Amino acid sequence: xxxxxxxxxxxxxxxxxxxxxxxxxxxxxxxxxxxxxxxxxxxxxxxxxxxxxxxxxxxxxxxxxxxxxxxxxxxxxxxxxxxxxxxxxxxxxxxxxxxxxxxxxxxxxxxxxxxxxxxxxxxxxxxxxxxxxxxxxxxxxxxxxxxxxxxxxxxxxxxxxxxxxxxxxxxxxxxxxxxxxxxxxxxxxxxxxxxxxxxxxxxxxxxxxxxxxxxxxxxxxxxxxxxxxxxxxxxxxxxxxxxx
Numbered sequence: 001x002x003x004x005x006x007x008x009x010x011x012x013x014x015x016x017x018x019x020x021x022x023x024x025x026x027x028x029x030x031x032x033x034x035x036x037x038x039x040x041x042x043x044x045x046x047x048x049x050x051x052x053x054x055x056x057x058x059x060x061x062x063x064x065x066x067x068x069x070x071x072x073x074x075x076x077x078x079x080x081x082x083x084x085x086x087x088x089x090x091x092x093x094x095x096x097x098x099x100x101x102x103x104x105x106x107x108x109x110x111x112x113x114x115x116x117x118x119x120x121x122x123x124x125x126x127x128x129x130x131x132x133x134x135x136x137x138x139x140x141x142x143x144x145x146x147x148x149x150x151x152x153x154x155x156x157x158x159x160x161x162x163x164x165x166x167x168x169x170x171x172x173x174x175x176x177x178x179x180x181x182x183x184x185x186x187x188x189x190x191x192x193x194x195x196x197x198x199x200x201x202x203x204x205x206x207x208x209x210x211x212x213x214x215x216x217x218x219x220x221x222x223x224x225x226x227x228x229x230x231x232x233x234x235x236x237x238x239x240x241x242x243x244x
Contacts, residue, residue, distance in 0.1 A: 007069055008031035008032055009034055009072045010031065010066070010069070010072065010179070011030075011031045012030050012054065012055045012064075012067075013028070013029045013065050014029075014054060014063070014064040015062075015063040015064045016062065016063040016204075017051075017063070018062075022204075025062075025204055025205050026205070027206045028051060029207065030198050030207065032147060032181050034146075034177065034179060036180075036195050037173060037179065037194045038179075038181050038182070038195065038196050038197075038198060039183075039189075039190035039194035039196070039198070040181065040183050041183075041185065041187060041197055041198070041199060041239070042201055042205065042240065043240035046201060047200060048183040049152075049183055052149055054066060057074075058076075073143070073147075074146070074148075075145035076151075077137055077140045077148065077149065077151065078151055081132040081133055081135065081136040082136065083132055083135055083136060084124070085123065085124050085125055086123075089116065089119050089123070089127065089135050090107050091107075092124070092135060093110055093138045093142050094107040096142035096143045106142070107120070111138050114134040114137050114138045114141075114168060115161075115164060116134050116138065129156045130156050130157040130158070130161055133154070133156060133157060134161075136153075137150075137153060137169065141172060146178065147180070147181060148178060148181070149183075150180065150181070150182045150183065152185070153165075154184075154186075154189065162189075166189065166192055170193060170217050180194075187229070187236070192217065192220075194213050195212070196210060197209075197210075198211075199211065199235060199236070199239040200239065201238055201240055208239050211232060213228070
């Protein structure tokens with residue numbers, strides 16, 4: 001359940017989702033409140049991305065419902081960056097802005113937020129895969145959405161680059177009161193960003209647990225992840241996650 005503070009910005013219920021007659025998701029329910037970060041985590045093939053595309057309204061072939069709060073806007077960062085190859089990096093970000101802001105400094109500021117301040121004039125094909133992911137995140141920031149949907153957004157980044165981007169994402173969420181629904185297979189990533197973790201597992205996949213992550217992101221001690229794994233070792237193992 002979401003934290004106290006009003007109705008959820010997003011309520012997702014997937015009673016059943018099938019591919020070619022085979023049920024892949026069953027009985028998944030989650031809510032995301034204003035200013036809340038929720039991580040949907042489970043092993044590869046557990047239906048995390050499928051659930052996210054349903055939440056985004058990109059897949060309507062399921063039994064259940066998706067409900068958004070009044071006026072709530074979504075921004076989706078896919079596993080593939082999906083940048084326009086014939087547009088510069090700056091133009092890719094600027095196209096997501098209101099027309100009146102496209103020629104101003106906003107796109108450059110957003111690129112700086114993700115560490116791409118020197119790449120505005122380059123084209124996506126000139127960037128590494130990790131840099132393209134940064135540009136895709138900056139484009140999502142430009143949409144000024146109420147909820148960011150992220151699908152394995154840091155998977156191709158090296159450790160230091162991923163840590164930097166996660167910290168900048170956290171700052172963006174905190175400064176603007178945004179919500180986050182994050183799909184990941186990385187428990188450490190979820191523990192760094194999320195207020196709650198929804199565990200997917202089983203066949204068909206279902207939510208095995210909805211675990212609160214205590215404390216503010218910035219106040220979690222260095223051994224926080226180790227203690228969380230120890231406290232929830234049994235349910236993490238049932239979800240196919242190693243309680244290392």
